Amino acid sequence: MIVLEKRPQPSQFWSLATPIAAVVATMIFGGLLFAVLGKNPVEAIRTIFWDPLLGEFAFYYRPQLLIKGAPLVLIAIGLSLGFKAGIWNIGAEGQYIIGALTGAGVGLAFYPMESWIIFPLMVLAGALGGWAWAMIPALLKVKFGTNEILVSLMLVYVAEQLLASMSLGLLKNPEGFGFPGSRNLQQYDSAHNAELIAGSGMHWGVVAAMITVIFAYVLLNRHMLGFHIRLTGDAPRAARFAGVNPARLILFCLGISGALAGLAGLFEVAGPAGQISIDFNTGYGFTAIIVAFLGRLHPIGILLAGLLMALTYIGGEIAQSQMGLPAAAIQVFQGMLLFFLLALDVLTNFRIRLKTREVA
Amino acid sequence: MDLSQINPVLLIASLMVAATPILLAAIGELVVERAGVLNLGVEGMMITGAICGFAVAVESGSPLFGFVAAAVGGAVLSLLFVLLTQVALANQVASGLALTLFGLGLSSLLGQGYVGLKPPPTPRLDIPVLSDLPVVGPILFSHDPVLYFGIVVVAATWALLKFTRAGLILRAVGENHDAAHALGYKVVRIRVLAILFGGACAGLGGAYISLIRVPQWTEGMTAGVGWIALALVVFASWKPWRVLLGAYLFGGLTVLQLNLQAAGVAIPVEYLAMSPYVITIVVLVILSADKSRAPAALGRVFHATR
Numbered sequence: 001m002i003v004l005e006k007r008p009q010p011s012q013f014w015s016l017a018t019p020i021a022a023v024v025a026t027m028i029f030g031g032l033l034f035a036v037l038g039k040n041p042v043e044a045i046r047t048i049f050w051d052p053l054l055g056e057f058a059f060y061y062r063p064q065l066l067i068k069g070a071p072l073v074l075i076a077i078g079l080s081l082g083f084k085a086g087i088w089n090i091g092a093e094g095q096y097i098i099g100a101l102t103g104a105g106v107g108l109a110f111y112p113m114e115s116w117i118i119f120p121l122m123v124l125a126g127a128l129g130g131w132a133w134a135m136i137p138a139l140l141k142v143k144f145g146t147n148e149i150l151v152s153l154m155l156v157y158v159a160e161q162l163l164a165s166m167s168l169g170l171l172k173n174p175e176g177f178g179f180p181g182s183r184n185l186q187q188y189d190s191a192h193n194a195e196l197i198a199g200s201g202m203h204w205g206v207v208a209a210m211i212t213v214i215f216a217y218v219l220l221n222r223h224m225l226g227f228h229i230r231l232t233g234d235a236p237r238a239a240r241f242a243g244v245n246p247a248r249l250i251l252f253c254l255g256i257s258g259a260l261a262g263l264a265g266l267f268e269v270a271g272p273a274g275q276i277s278i279d280f281n282t283g284y285g286f287t288a289i290i291v292a293f294l295g296r297l298h299p300i301g302i303l304l305a306g307l308l309m310a311l312t313y314i315g316g317e318i319a320q321s322q323m324g325l326p327a328a329a330i331q332v333f334q335g336m337l338l339f340f341l342l343a344l345d346v347l348t349n350f351r352i353r354l355k356t357r358e359v360a
Numbered sequence: 361m362d363l364s365q366i367n368p369v370l371l372i373a374s375l376m377v378a379a380t381p382i383l384l385a386a387i388g389e390l391v392v393e394r395a396g397v398l399n400l401g402v403e404g405m406m407i408t409g410a411i412c413g414f415a416v417a418v419e420s421g422s423p424l425f426g427f428v429a430a431a432v433g434g435a436v437l438s439l440l441f442v443l444l445t446q447v448a449l450a451n452q453v454a455s456g457l458a459l460t461l462f463g464l465g466l467s468s469l470l471g472q473g474y475v476g477l478k479p480p481p482t483p484r485l486d487i488p489v490l491s492d493l494p495v496v497g498p499i500l501f502s503h504d505p506v507l508y509f510g511i512v513v514v515a516a517t518w519a520l521l522k523f524t525r526a527g528l529i530l531r532a533v534g535e536n537h538d539a540a541h542a543l544g545y546k547v548v549r550i551r552v553l554a555i556l557f558g559g560a561c562a563g564l565g566g567a568y569i570s571l572i573r574v575p576q577w578t579e580g581m582t583a584g585v586g587w588i589a590l591a592l593v594v595f596a597s598w599k600p601w602r603v604l605l606g607a608y609l610f611g612g613l614t615v616l617q618l619n620l621q622a623a624g625v626a627i628p629v630e631y632l633a634m635s636p637y638v639i640t641i642v643v644l645v646i647l648s649a650d651k652s653r654a655p656a657a658l659g660r661v662f663h664a665t666r
Binding site for chain 2: 004090150164333334346349350
């Protein structure tokens with residue numbers, strides 16, 4: 001019979017190999033899914049993973065990789081810090097929405113004034129908005145011991161209603177002929193998160209994501225706080241004895257992930273999305289959870305995982321328009337990835353042994 | 361604004377309907393958590409149940425088959441959670457999230473051909489004299505069978521946990537899996553059964569939304585009910601009858617909020633619509649002071665070394 005035997009230390013090899021194995025397994029089972037849907041699986045997988053990078057029209061899709069990858073990486077880095085310490089912020093989608101609302105709100109308040117200071121102020125407001133939204137579950141957890149998973153998630157639904165209210169009310173474009181949605185920030189130079197190099201997809205959000213990756217790497221490997229985060233996740237009791245203040249850690253982890261999600265929201269609404277509208281959010285906050293795990297909660301891993309996930313978004317859209325592959329199929333595909341990752345992770349911590357049943 | 365439009369009898373009757381999906385999902389999750397497993401995939405199992413039930417009911421023309429299919433669908437999805445947490449010993453929080461993300465995608469994939477269709481109506485109870493009684497009739501005697509089934513499940517769960525040996529074993533596994541294992545109980549087997557029960561209940565709850573409450577199919581139609589059900593289990597301090605009470609409270613809030621929207625209260629619709637979520641948070645805060653009732657082994661991974 002098959003027995004799991006705990007490894008004394010997690011396997012280095014499998015820790016790196018499981019994400020790759022999970023991607024391969026997802027391709028196989030995703031291919032089967034596409035075949036069931038009546039699509040050619042090989043062609044579908046090629047359309048998703050090959051065409052955006054090296055296909056005929058790749059020059060058009062490559063910049064998209066940065067545009068879609070940046071918010072995912074920004075949010076996932078923040079989430080990974082908490083996940084490492086066993087603090088589960090799963091309401092990043094809400095913090096993303098609120099960051100976009102506060103950031104865009106500041107920008108629109110200045111309309112039509114033109115000044116270089118407006119965009120930095122918006123960035124600040126976006127980060128603060130996301131931070132404040134994440135502080136709600138953080139403070140409730142610290143003060144009352146309330147479960148942060150449920151509170152942060154409930155706040156996503158609250159944020160979605162706020163978004164609807166804002167795009168129909170306060171932030172609605174007064175010159176929009178009654179249509180819901182704010183002014184288009186792309187047409188407001190001081191507030192526009194434009195591409196830094198035209199046609200490259202490189203906007204301020206991409207820069208912020210790269211800085212965040214470096215910052216998180218240094219924090220986790222070279223800083224006491226990072227050590228405390230890792231310690232709390234691996235051995236909470238030992239962390240308490242070592243003098244780690246759990247309340248401070250909760251406030252920091254939730255706060256930073258909220259601020260980063262808020263930033264991602266602001267960069268998205270001021271750039272690629274352009275305006276606050278009822279459904280401008282596309283679920284990056286939830287997909288980022290998959291990115292964080294796929295990247296093994298490691299900054300570099302998250303960077304790669306974010307790019308891969310962005311690829312499935314872009315490839316999914318191509319497959320949708322060219323092959324009629326339903327959009328939901330890509331969502332299933334992404335969900336599958338997380339499944340295989342979690343399932344195969346058993347190999348990192350356990351050895352699989354064949355054993356004959358011992359007689360007592 | 362005209363509050364007199366709100367009829368209290370109809371309000372209570374529709375409150376019970378609004379509460380049933382939360383009730384079914386929460387009672388299933390209660391059993392799962394009493395066995396020491398935290399399954400955060402309730403939302404995913406509910407929405408999968410909602411579409412499985414809807415599709416089968418539409419294709420077969422029978423709501424009964426629909427509900428059976430919903431329970432099966434929810435249980436099958438929870439089987440993935442079993443594989444992750446009981447076989448591969450993965451983190452339960454992450455696995456539950458995976459289940460929800462996967463379930464949301466799967467349901468919208470399955471539901472593509474079903475948008476805008478009407479499901480076959482579920483017959484309501486119609487007892488000649490009793491159902492026609494004023495006040496008592498609409499509240500107690502003229503609902504659909506599934507609503508009564510939900511209450512029966514609560515009663516059965518309560519009796520099982522309190523009075524039977526099986527319930528005692530289930531609680532033992534949830535309080536201290538190592539001790540239960542040492543006594544020779546099959547910890548994993550018991551947990552698997554509990555998770556499958558939870559999945560079936562969540563599936564039923566989802567189908568109740570798509571077949572009776574709404575009744576039609578739209579993507580993401582469970583809209584956080586699964587998460588509210590999770591909060592409800594905490595609210596109920598893991599006690600079956602309190603789940604019923606809590607579900608009716610939340611159901612009441614939802615219905616009241618909808619009635620206020622219809623009556624044209626001077627509060628914007630969006631703020632009324634966010635009220636159930638805000639109140640869930642408030643309730644969680646009030647009740648989270650006392651954690652002593654939580655099963656001791658909740659969320660911990662069991663790995664038998666001997």
